[in-house]
Amino acid sequence: xxxxxxxxxxxxxxxxxxxxxxxxxxxxxxxxxxxxxxxxxxxxxxxxxxxxxxxxxxxxxxxxxxxxxxxxxxxxxxxxxxxxxxxxxxxxxxxxxxxxxxxxxxxxxxxxxxxxxxxxxxxxxxxxxxxxxxxxxxxxxxxxxxxxxxxxxxxxxxxxxxxxxxxxxxxxxxxxxxxxxxxxxxxxxxxxxxxxxxxxxxxxxxxxxxxxxxxxxxxxxxxxxxxxxxxxxxxxxxxxxxxxxxxxxxxxxxxxxxxxxxxxxxxxxxxxxxxxxxxxxxxxxxxxxxxxxxxxxxxxxxxxxxxxxxxxxxxxxxxxxxxxxx
Amino acid sequence: xxxxxxxxxxxxxxxxxxxxxxxxxxxxxxxxxxxxxxxxxxxxxxxxxxxxxxxxxxxxxxxxxxxxxxxxxxxxxxxxxxxxxxxxxxxxxxxxxxxxxxxxxxxxxxxxxxxxxxxxxxxxxxxxxxxxxxxxxxxxxxxxxxxxxxxxxxxxxxxxxxxxxxxxxxxxxxxxxxxxxxxxxxxxxxxxxxxxxxxxxxxxxxxxxxxxxxxxxxxxxxxxxxxxxxxxxxxxxxxxxxxxxxxxxxxxxxxxxxxxxxxxxxxxxxxxxxxxxxxxxxxxxxxxxxxxxxxxxxxxxxxxxxxxxxxxxxxxxxxxxxxxxx
Numbered sequence: 238x239x240x241x242x243x244x245x246x247x248x249x250x251x252x253x254x255x256x257x258x259x260x261x262x263x264x265x266x267x268x269x270x271x272x273x274x275x276x277x278x279x280x281x282x283x284x285x286x287x288x289x290x291x292x293x294x295x296x297x298x299x300x301x302x303x304x305x306x307x308x309x310x311x312x313x314x315x316x317x318x319x320x321x322x323x324x325x326x327x328x329x330x331x332x333x334x335x336x337x338x339x340x341x342x343x344x345x346x347x348x349x350x351x352x353x354x355x356x357x358x359x360x361x362x363x364x365x366x367x368x369x370x371x372x373x374x375x376x377x378x379x380x381x382x383x384x385x386x387x388x389x390x391x392x393x394x395x396x397x398x399x400x401x402x403x404x405x406x407x408x409x410x411x412x413x414x415x416x417x418x419x420x421x422x423x424x425x426x427x428x429x430x431x432x433x434x435x436x437x438x439x440x441x442x443x444x445x446x447x448x449x450x451x452x453x454x455x456x457x458x459x460x461x462x463x464x465x466x467x468x469x470x471x472x473x474x475x476x477x478x479x480x481x482x483x484x485x486x487x488x489x490x491x492x493x494x495x496x497x498x499x500x501x502x503x504x505x506x507x508x509x510x511x512x513x514x515x516x517x518x519x520x521x522x523x524x525x526x527x528x529x530x531x532x533x534x535x536x537x538x539x540x541x542x543x544x545x546x547x548x549x550x551x552x553x554x555x556x557x558x559x560x561x562x563x
Numbered sequence: 564x565x566x567x568x569x570x571x572x573x574x575x576x577x578x579x580x581x582x583x584x585x586x587x588x589x590x591x592x593x594x595x596x597x598x599x600x601x602x603x604x605x606x607x608x609x610x611x612x613x614x615x616x617x618x619x620x621x622x623x624x625x626x627x628x629x630x631x632x633x634x635x636x637x638x639x640x641x642x643x644x645x646x647x648x649x650x651x652x653x654x655x656x657x658x659x660x661x662x663x664x665x666x667x668x669x670x671x672x673x674x675x676x677x678x679x680x681x682x683x684x685x686x687x688x689x690x691x692x693x694x695x696x697x698x699x700x701x702x703x704x705x706x707x708x709x710x711x712x713x714x715x716x717x718x719x720x721x722x723x724x725x726x727x728x729x730x731x732x733x734x735x736x737x738x739x740x741x742x743x744x745x746x747x748x749x750x751x752x753x754x755x756x757x758x759x760x761x762x763x764x765x766x767x768x769x770x771x772x773x774x775x776x777x778x779x780x781x782x783x784x785x786x787x788x789x790x791x792x793x794x795x796x797x798x799x800x801x802x803x804x805x806x807x808x809x810x811x812x813x814x815x816x817x818x819x820x821x822x823x824x825x826x827x828x829x830x831x832x833x834x835x836x837x838x839x840x841x842x843x844x845x846x847x848x849x850x851x852x853x854x855x856x857x858x859x860x861x862x863x864x865x866x867x868x869x870x871x872x873x874x875x876x877x878x879x880x881x882x883x884x885x886x887x888x889x
Contacts, residue, residue, distance in 0.1 A: 291761070368803055412763075421804065421807075422803075425807050435617070436806075436807030436808060437738075437805065437806050437807050437808070439807065443804065446800050446803065447796070447800070448796035448797075448799045448800055448822055448826070450825075454829045455799070455822070455825055455826055455829050457799060457800060457803050470773070470774035471774075473774045473781070473783060474772050474773070474774055474783060477694055477748075477772065477783050478747065478769065479763065479805060480762075480763050481747075481751050481762030481763050481765065482762060482763070496774055496781070499776070499781055500774070500781055503780045503781050
């Protein structure tokens with residue numbers, strides 16, 4: 238323990254200068270040390286693990302990794318609210334059990350109608366409008382909606398320790414990307430303000446979109462069909478499409494991120510995989526192997542043997558959410 | 564004419580300081596003035612057309628805009644060479660007229676077999692291998708192959724005036740993207756060295772790729788099916804996916820770029836559309852309305868009325884290709 242504490246403290250004493258802790262909301266311990274040791278190794282020109290800045294690519298899942306995802310993915314909460322709002326104006330749109338459940342805010346009812354029902358609800362909330370109209374809807378919703386248990390804005394349900402990690406990585410020359418199963422146009426509405434991540438560094442799932450020239454000029458219209466599902470094996474594929482390089486650091490929290498972490502750590506050079514483990518029922522939620530949201534089985538089974546780092550939220554994080562600024 | 568010359572020269576005299584010409588290979592004239600006036604307007608904080616650096620997005624087609632495309636798209640030349648090389652080792656792969664034509668270097672024969680034949684040749688040259696194997700093949704080919712009429716390396720068939728424009732824009736805070744009908748994995752092999760464009764700023768067409776974990780670890784395998792055709796109305800769609808913002812400057816040379824230029828110039832703020840017009844049969848090639856490569860009809864018909872700028876290669880460009888460095 239004494240030796241480990243010394244290692245952890247080493248970054249404070251570089252060149253005799255006391256540097257500020259780059260991750261103040263991370264408690265001292267194996268996870269914090271592993272992250273800092275990795276960053277030091279890939280940024281030190283004298284290290285065998287040195288990586289040029291152009292190749293310092295870090296990718297992060299969003300739901301459950303950068304912001305919370307309970308009791309249901311926030312994008313589903315958005316879709317439910319949108320369907321309810323439209324049904325008020327025109328109840329005739331509720332043509333299925335899934336849509337009726339959505340209009341009543343009954344998420345269990347939507348999930349009971351299966352993947353098809355969920356896609357129908359998402360399509361109703363996301364399609365049939367231009368990308369810019371959709372983004373305005375998301376922005377309006379973020380301003381109005383509040384999380385059911387914390388009463389916070391959804392875009393304030395972000396993890397303070399991960400915000401610090403993103404800043405730290407950028408300070409050390411990394412490019413930080415979101416690679417999410419959530420919708421690319423949805424996340425881009427808040428990625429800059431919430432995470433300091435430019436919209437061109439957001440990768441996500443998407444519906445088909447079409448370029449249509451109407452009376453008001455050209456628009457990109459969102460269609461009800463899925464174009465790309467950025468989950469599981471789709472994540473490395475999307476990383477190649479959008480980024481064109483293999484990342485050297487990846488963060489996730491569920492089995493949907495497994496292939497992204499595997500891809501990141503199977504390159505010839507150094508690679509770090511970080512799993513955020515939801516262990517804090519008091520300050521956040523505790524869940525992993527069971528349920529419908531953020532299921533983590535293979536990651537828990539194989540991650541430790543692969544040398545992947547687990548951030549245990551209860552013990553590794555001194556703070557969960559940032560102080561609310563209102 | 565006298566007034567126009569004064570306008571053109573104005574950038575030389577800003578604040579009484581004589582600045583270097585940012586586009587030395589562009590002859591003085593309307594096209595050069597239009598480009599420089601636009602850049603000055605969007606970068607001058609006192610201008611009504613000022614655009615913050617984060618929104619200074621410039622997009623460029625590749626074939627015929629940044630590099631040459633005659634007598635046939637260079638990626639087809641690559642595919643033909645690849646098929647011929649593989650047929651030497653295993654003639655049994657030549658299962659169709661299109662593939663036989665390819666093995667004989669008979670581009671006309673491939674084109675005669677229609678779009679299906681062309682896709683078959685491209686699939687044979689591009690699929691059935693990992694992305695990294697493919698990129699190595701492209702790099703090897705670029706080192707060996709020479710253009711049939713100029714004897715240059717293909718990646719030296721790039722336009723010196725466009726290289727200057729890319730540098731000028733980046734110096735003025737623009738992000739410069741390639742948005743090409745050509746293959747994204749193909750272009751990324753040379754985009755950094757040829758154009759100074761990072762691989763994450765390349766957008767292109769692509770085949771389906773799959774994440775496969777084999778004995779040698781995970782790989783992204785290229786499949787023979789088309790995933791996305793980044794041409795015509797596909798270009799604005801791809802720009803939204805990859806960049807997430809509407810560009811303010813777009814350069815192209817054919818009707819395949821029309822929608823990209825239209826999208827760029829139909830935003831609320833300023834927008835510049837630039838067509839490279841192939842008018843120089845002596846130093847390059849002269850073509851537009853007819854043929855199979857780089858056809859430009861709608862652009863010529865509608866572009867002038869839309870205020871789009873035409874770079875006439877014969878009169879506007881003092882140099883076509885950079886001096887060859889061997």
